[in-house]
Amino acid sequence: MNPGVGTVYRWELTKLRYQKRTYLGLGAAAIVPIIFVVAIHFRHNQRGGDFAFASYLTRSGLAVPLVIILFGAVWMFPLITALVAGDIFASEDHNGTLKTIFTRSLERGQIFAGKALAAATYAIAAILLDGTVAVIAGSMQSGFNSLQSLSGTIVSAPKALELVYVSLLVYLIPIGTVVCIGLLLSSITRNSAAAVVGTLMISLLFQLIGILPGLGGTVPYLLSTQFNAWQGLLRTPIDWAPIVRAAWVCAMYGIPSLAAAYLVFLRRDVAGG
Amino acid sequence: MSVSPAESPPPVEVRGLVKRYGDLTAVAGVDITVNTGDVYGYLGPNGAGKTTSLRMMLGLIRPTAGTVRLFGRDPMLSVKALEGVAGFVEAPTFYPYMSGRRNLELLGAFDGHGASARIDEALEIVELSDRARDKVGGYSHGMRQRLGIAAALLRRPNLMLLDEPATGLDPAGMRDMRVLVRRLADQGITVMLSSHLLAEVEELCNKVAIIQAGTIVYEGEIAELKRGGGTSYRLATTDDERALAVCCAQPNIGDVRTDHGRISFTADDAAVAELSQALVEAGALIRVLTPQTMTLEDLFFSLTEGTDGARGERSIAGEHPESAEPAETAR
Numbered sequence: 119m120n121p122g123v124g125t126v127y128r129w130e131l132t133k134l135r136y137q138k139r140t141y142l143g144l145g146a147a148a149i150v151p152i153i154f155v156v157a158i159h160f161r162h163n164q165r166g167g168d169f170a171f172a173s174y175l176t177r178s179g180l181a182v183p184l185v186i187i188l189f190g191a192v193w194m195f196p197l198i199t200a201l202v203a204g205d206i207f208a209s210e211d212h213n214g215t216l217k218t219i220f221t222r223s224l225e226r227g228q229i230f231a232g233k234a235l236a237a238a239t240y241a242i243a244a245i246l247l248d249g250t251v252a253v254i255a256g257s258m259q260s261g262f263n264s265l266q267s268l269s270g271t272i273v274s275a276p277k278a279l280e281l282v283y284v285s286l287l288v289y290l291i292p293i294g295t296v297v298c299i300g301l302l303l304s305s306i307t308r309n310s311a312a313a314v315v316g317t318l319m320i321s322l323l324f325q326l327i328g329i330l331p332g333l334g335g336t337v338p339y340l341l342s343t344q345f346n347a348w349q350g351l352l353r354t355p356i357d358w359a360p361i362v363r364a365a366w367v368c369a370m371y372g373i374p375s376l377a378a379a380y381l382v383f384l385r386r387d388v389a390g391g
Numbered sequence: 392m393s394v395s396p397a398e399s400p401p402p403v404e405v406r407g408l409v410k411r412y413g414d415l416t417a418v419a420g421v422d423i424t425v426n427t428g429d430v431y432g433y434l435g436p437n438g439a440g441k442t443t444s445l446r447m448m449l450g451l452i453r454p455t456a457g458t459v460r461l462f463g464r465d466p467m468l469s470v471k472a473l474e475g476v477a478g479f480v481e482a483p484t485f486y487p488y489m490s491g492r493r494n495l496e497l498l499g500a501f502d503g504h505g506a507s508a509r510i511d512e513a514l515e516i517v518e519l520s521d522r523a524r525d526k527v528g529g530y531s532h533g534m535r536q537r538l539g540i541a542a543a544l545l546r547r548p549n550l551m552l553l554d555e556p557a558t559g560l561d562p563a564g565m566r567d568m569r570v571l572v573r574r575l576a577d578q579g580i581t582v583m584l585s586s587h588l589l590a591e592v593e594e595l596c597n598k599v600a601i602i603q604a605g606t607i608v609y610e611g612e613i614a615e616l617k618r619g620g621g622t623s624y625r626l627a628t629t630d631d632e633r634a635l636a637v638c639c640a641q642p643n644i645g646d647v648r649t650d651h652g653r654i655s656f657t658a659d660d661a662a663v664a665e666l667s668q669a670l671v672e673a674g675a676l677i678r679v680l681t682p683q684t685m686t687l688e689d690l691f692f693s694l695t696e697g698t699d700g701a702r703g704e705r706s707i708a709g710e711h712p713e714s715a716e717p718a719e720t721a722r
Contacts, residue, residue, distance in 0.1 A: 121503040129497050136488045214484035218542070221449050221478070222501035225470050388451040389443075 121224050126232020127239075134202065134240060137209075143201040147244040150194065151186055151252035155259045158182075170268060170349065175256075178263040180278045182256025183249045184352070187289050190248070191345030195289075196296050196321035197314070198244050203237040203300025204313030207383060211308040216388045230383045234301055234376065241293050249286040253279065269354040285348035291364045292344040295372035296321060302379040305386075344368050400463030401426050402476075402550040402581045403448060408457035410443050417443045419605035420457070425550075425583050425598070430576045432596035432613075433585040436695050440605040441585045445480045445554050449473070461550065478552030478583075482559075483539025487528030491519060491538050494527055498542050506545040513541040517571070532559040540571060551575060553584040557591065569595060593687040603695045617685055624663060626654040627679040634675040641666050653679070 134140045158175050170188060174181035187195070210216045219229060265278040273281065299320055303313035324342040327333055337343055347364035350357035403425035410418040418440040425431045435441045446452040448459050450466030450473065459465065464472035485494040492510065499507030514520045517537035522530070530538065536556060543551055556572070557565045565588070572595055576582055586592050592599060593613060600610040609616055623646075628634040635654055638647045643662035648655055658666065663680070670677055 119503055121501050125500050125503075129500060132497075133486060133489070136486075213486060214482075215486060217446070217449075217451050217480060218484050218498070219501060220451055220470075221473060221476075222498055222546075223470060223473070223503055224501050385453070387446075387453055389446065 121222075121228075123228050123231045123235070126224060126229050127235045130206070130233050130236030131239065134236065139201045139205060140240065143198040143240070143244055144247055146194070147198055147248040148251045150190070151182060151248060151255050154186060154252070155179075155182060155255040159259055170352075171265070174266060176260050178265045178275070178278070179256025179258065179260040180253065180262070180265050180275065180282055182260070183252035183282050184285065184348075186248065186252050187245075187286065187348070188346070191292075191342065192325065193318060193322060195245065195248075195293060195345075197318050199241045199293055199296045200300045200314045200317035202240045203297045204304045204317050205310040206233045206237045206301065207304040207379075208308050208310040208313050211390065212310060214390065220388060226384050227380070230380055234297075234379075237301060238294065238297050241297050242290060245286055245290055245293060249282060253282060267354050268349060268352045271354045281351055285351050288348040288351060288361055288364070289345065291347065291361075291368045292341055295341055295344075295368040295375070298372040298375040298379070302375040302382075305379040305382045338363060339367050339370075341368065341371055399427075400460060402429075402462055403431075403552075403583060404458075404460040404463075405444070405448065406458050408444055408447060408459065409455045410440075410447060410452060411455045416605055418447070418454075421602065421605070421607050423600050423607065423610060425581060427549075427581055428576075428579065429581055429583075429598050430572070430596045431581075431583040432592035432599040433583060433602070434587075434589065434592060434599055434691055435585075435602035439602045439695070441602055442480055442554055444602070445478075445552055445585060448552060449476075449478070449480065451480065475546070475549040476552065477543035477546040477548035477550075478554070479539045479543065480552075480554040482532070483535055483542065485527040485535065485538060485542075488526060490524050491527055491530065491534075491541075492523040494538070495523075495542060495545060499545050502546055506547075509545050509547070510541075513544040516544060517541045518567075533561065533564040536560060536564070536568070540568075548580060550581045550583070553582065555585055555587065557586065557588055565591070589686070589688040589691055599687070601691060601694050608694045609690075613687060616690055617687070622659065623655060623657050623683040623685055623689075625650075625679065625681050625683060626656070626677070627652075628654075628670060628675040628677055630675040633673055634670055637669050637673045637675060638666065641669055655683075 169185070171181040171184050175185060210219070220226065262275050262279075264275050265273050267273050296317060300313060300317040303316040304310070307313050307316065321341065324340045328337050328340050328342055344364035344367055347360040350360040401424055403423060405421055405423040408418055408421040409416070421440070421444050423433075423444075433441055433445070443452065447454050448461065448466065450459075450470065453467060459467070461472050461476050462474075466472040485491070486497070489497070492514070495510045495513065496507060499510055511520070514523050517540050519534060519537055519541060522534065527535065527538065536559070540553075540556070543553075553572070557568045560568060569591060572582055572584065576595075584592075584596070596613060598611060599613055599616065601608050626634060626638070631649075631652075631654060635647065635649065638644050638654060638656055641662070642665075643658055644666055645657045646655070667677060667680070
């Protein structure tokens with residue numbers, strides 16, 4: 119069989135299975151909801167915070183994943199995503215293995231595509247794992263109950279569960295952009311730590327720009343804002359505007375980052391290792 | 392239309408290869424031709440540009456100028472140019488967190504064309520079958536070198552490019568590597584190897600290129616290089632002062648000098664015969680006249696340092712040894 123993008127993709131996933139950072143990221147994605155639910159359990163008599171679904175945390179476990187993705191956008195999910203995206207090219211430099219794989223029968227473009235897909239797959243797995251653990255742990259703590267939408271209507275538990283997962287999918291739009299930024303920094307810096315921290319810093323920078331006085335007009339177009347696009351699904355009727363905006367704003371940041379990463383990877387000299 | 396072997400492009404054809412990093416010129420116009428069946432040594436001091444040019448040959452580094460053709464194909468245009476080509480530059484590298492076998496499975500999958508089916512055979516050839524399930528992170532340098540050879544063999548190569556394959560190996564490892572290279576050559580695989588082990592190159596290779604400061608200072612048969620260097624002689628006479636003058640005046644005698652109280656020079660057989668007669672006629676009777684065979688090491692140092700290294704003497708061939716005219720430069 120001739121090797122192709124699928125070959126690289128499968129082997130990148132295999133390699134991820136051998137690496138500690140994969141388990142660190144997926145472990146964090148799984149354990150944070152559990153810690154969160156434990157915290158709710160011991161603080162359930164206290165008044166909820168002033169944020170979306172705060173008051174529902176003790177009434178429906180389905181509020182838990184939504185609250186976690188709300189706060190996880192600040193640094194947790196960008197960091198989990200960057201752990202692999204920022205490392206996936208840089209680790210080849212670290213191990214000196216680019217020269218090994220570049221002298222086989224695959225074009226650089228195929229290797230790039232396989233790696234990018236693997237980084238995206240990991241990010242998707244992390245978000246879905248987090249959401250699933252949050253649903254299960256939240257339901258065990260607060261019950262599998264109906265949820266009040268942001269418009270005040272009551273959504274049945276099965277419908278709310280569906281909305282939770284669709285929200286997670288919408289959440290993957292900005293996460294995809296973080297993947298692209300991570301790939302770019304991994305490709306440019308050739309240093310895993312620099313790429314991971316750099317990706318996180320860029321995510322935080324977007325949030326800082328959003329709170330700077332005089333820059334309020336930029337808020338709808340910041341990457342950080344797109345992490346809230348899923349909230350449109352929790353309105354009655356569904357507000358698609360933030361989701362559509364998230365799609366093109368994220369594409370605006372993500373596609374150039376991905377294209378630049380591709381070009382750097384394609385044209386780079388492999389002088390080390 | 393079929394192409395006869397004589398017409399088929401050579402395994403390696405490099406013309407005017409240049410690589411610059413800013414102001415630094417790492418490779419300054421390299422021309423190399425490796426023909427089918429050659430065991431080709433690529434020699435040069437550290438930093439001379441060997442590895443950089445090998446990287447360009449494998450398509451890892453984009454040349455500033457010049458062309459590389461592997462079996463007539465350009466490795467910068469497509470990885471298809473590497474079909475039938477295998478090898479490694481500097482130390483072979485692998486994923487340390489996976490076993491040797493798992494690494495080979497990955498590389499076999501990246502090669503396709505049934506390469507994975509050859510893993511057991513390759514591991515057996517390099518005698519790593521017993522350790523194949525251990526993580527590469529725990530391998531010694533020698534084991535990684537052997538795994539590098541195994542990874543190359545998966546590709547069923549017609550051409551192997553090996554960058555210092557014996558570096559860091561213990562004497563037994565070096566011997567095994569030498570045997571392996573010889574076996575590959577016997578199987579009809581064209582081999583190009585860079586090495587610091589000149590005795591090994593002299594033993595294994597039929598052709599060499601010597602690179603110095605990014606430029607090829609010699610390319611050709613080792614036998615021709617040694618002939619070009621001429622045979623060195625040592626001379627002692629009853630009157631060495633007069634003999635020295637005769638040597639300097641005699642045609643076809645090169646690189647005349649005094650060394651540890653004896654005269655040394657390079658010449659061919661005919662010139663030595665004429666010199667003997669001239670010395671007798673001049674009254675300097677010969678007490679000792681012994682030929683000294685030039686080793687590749689002597690020639691290497693003379694080409695790259697302008698000395699014959701071990702004895703720290705002046706060059707027999709000067710700075711432009713391609714001319715193979717030692718007498719011209721020494722006199």
